[in-house]
Amino acid sequence: MDYYSSEINRLIEELTALPGIGAKSAQRLAFHIISMPEENVDRLADSMKSARKNVRYCRECFTLTDDELCPICRSKSRNHRVIMVVETTRDLAAYEKTGKYEGVYHVLHGAISPMLGVGPADIRLKELMKRLEKDVDEVIIATNNSLEGETTAMYISRLIKPSGIKVTRIASGVPVGGDLEYIDEVTLLRALEGRVEL
Amino acid sequence: MDYYSSEINRLIEELTALPGIGAKSAQRLAFHIISMPEENVDRLADSMKSARKNVRYCRECFTLTDDELCPICRSKSRNHRVIMVVETTRDLAAYEKTGKYEGVYHVLHGAISPMLGVGPADIRLKELMKRLEKDVDEVIIATNNSLEGETTAMYISRLIKPSGIKVTRIASGVPVGGDLEYIDEVTLLRALEGRVEL
Numbered sequence: 001m002d003y004y005s006s007e008i009n010r011l012i013e014e015l016t017a018l019p020g021i022g023a024k025s026a027q028r029l030a031f032h033i034i035s036m037p038e039e040n041v042d043r044l045a046d047s048m049k050s051a052r053k054n055v056r057y058c059r060e061c062f063t064l065t066d067d068e069l070c071p072i073c074r075s076k077s078r079n080h081r082v083i084m085v086v087e088t089t090r091d092l093a094a095y096e097k098t099g100k101y102e103g104v105y106h107v108l109h110g111a112i113s114p115m116l117g118v119g120p121a122d123i124r125l126k127e128l129m130k131r132l133e134k135d136v137d138e139v140i141i142a143t144n145n146s147l148e149g150e151t152t153a154m155y156i157s158r159l160i161k162p163s164g165i166k167v168t169r170i171a172s173g174v175p176v177g178g179d180l181e182y183i184d185e186v187t188l189l190r191a192l193e194g195r196v197e198l
Numbered sequence: 199m200d201y202y203s204s205e206i207n208r209l210i211e212e213l214t215a216l217p218g219i220g221a222k223s224a225q226r227l228a229f230h231i232i233s234m235p236e237e238n239v240d241r242l243a244d245s246m247k248s249a250r251k252n253v254r255y256c257r258e259c260f261t262l263t264d265d266e267l268c269p270i271c272r273s274k275s276r277n278h279r280v281i282m283v284v285e286t287t288r289d290l291a292a293y294e295k296t297g298k299y300e301g302v303y304h305v306l307h308g309a310i311s312p313m314l315g316v317g318p319a320d321i322r323l324k325e326l327m328k329r330l331e332k333d334v335d336e337v338i339i340a341t342n343n344s345l346e347g348e349t350t351a352m353y354i355s356r357l358i359k360p361s362g363i364k365v366t367r368i369a370s371g372v373p374v375g376g377d378l379e380y381i382d383e384v385t386l387l388r389a390l391e392g393r394v395e396l
Binding site: 008038041043052089 | 203204205206208212213215216217218219225226227228229232234236238239240241242243244245246248249250252262265268286287291
C-alpha cells in the first residue's frame with residue numbers, strides 16, 4: 001500500500017481496527033478526514049481522547065457517565081425504589097428514549113454465558129445485590145431475549161426472590177406492527193403463552 | 199440524549215458527521231472507543247490529526263502524499279512518458295493494486311459535471327496540460343465509466359489531440375467473471391461495439 005502516503009496508510013490501518021469498519025469504509029473515511037477543515041478533525045480527535053479519559057461508571061447503577069453519579073441516579077423525579085436491570089448502557093438508552101420509564105437502572109455490563117465463559121462474578125451482580133439492601137419495591141429484569149439474557153434473568157430472579165422483593169421480567173411476544181406471517185415460531189409460542197385477558 | 203454522559207454524546211455527534219456513519223454505528227463506535235486501551239485511542243486520534251496536517255498534493259501528479267513528490271513520481275523504475283489520468287487517489291490505488299501498470303498518474307480530483315456545476319477549471323486539468331509540455335508518449339484516460347467520467351474523457355481528448363500526443367481510453371465492457379444475464383444493456387452494447395478480433 002505504499003502508493004498512498006504513509007500518513008494515510010497509518011490512518012486507514014487505525015480505522016480498520018474499529019468494529020464494523022472494513023477496508024473500503026476505512027479508506028473512504030480516511031480520505032474524508034484529510035479533506036475536512038483542520039479544526040473539525042481536531043474536535044473529532046479530541047472528543048475521542050476526552051471521552052476515553054473522562055467517562056467512568058456511575059457509582060450507583062454502573063452506567064457510563066462523566067460524574068460520580070449519572071443524571072438518572074442523581075434525579076429527584078425518578079423512582080429510586082424501582083430498578084430496571086439491563087445488559088448495557090445502550091439498552092438503558094433504548095428505554096430512556098421511550099420517555100415513559102420513571103424508575104432507575106442497573107447496568108450489568110454483560111450477561112451470563114457459560115459458552116463464552118462469562119459467569120455471575122463477571123457482571124455487575126454483586127453491586128446489584130448491594131443496592132437491594134436499601135428500600136427497593138421492584139426489580140424489573142430487562143436483559144435481552146436471548147439465551148444469555150434469559151439465563152441471566154433466571155439467575156437474578158432466583159438470587160433476589162428469597163429477599164421478598166418483587167422481581168419481574170419484561171414481556172416477550174410479537175413486536176408492535178409485526179406481521180405474524182414473518183415472526184419466528186419461538187416468538188409466536190412465547191406470545192401465545194404470555195397471552196393476557198381482554 | 200442526556201441519559202448518556204455529555205462526553206459520550208459529544209463523541210457520538212462528532213462521529214455521526216462522518217460519511218456512511220449513522221446514529222446506530224456512531225453509538226456503537228463511541229462505546230467501543232471508550233472501552234479501548236487509552237493508548238490506542240490516542241494513537242487513532244493522533245493519526246487523524248497528523249494525516250490532516252501533513253498530507254498534501256504531489257507537485258507533479260496531484261495525488262495525496264506526505265512529501266513534495268509522491269513515491270510513484272519519484273520512482274526511477276516507472277515510465278514517466280505514459281500518464282494515466284484518474285478522477286481520485288482511490289482510483290489510482292485501484293490501478294496500483296493490479297501491480298501491472300508501469301506508467302505514472304495524474305489525479306484530476308473530480309470530473310466535469312455541468313449538473314453539479316463542476317467545470318474544466320475546477321479539476322486539475324491545467325496542471326495536466328502543463329505536464330504535457332515535457333516529453334510524453336501517451337495519455338491514458340481512466341476516468342469513471344459514468345456520464346461525468348465520459349464527458350471529462352471527451353473533453354480531455356479534444357484538448358490534447360492537437361498536440362499530437364497519443365490519447366487512449368480504458369476499455370468498457372463485460373467485467374471478468376461477469377454473467378451476461380446480469381449485465382445491463384448499455385454495458386452489453388459497449389462490449390459489442392468494442393469487440394476485438396480473435
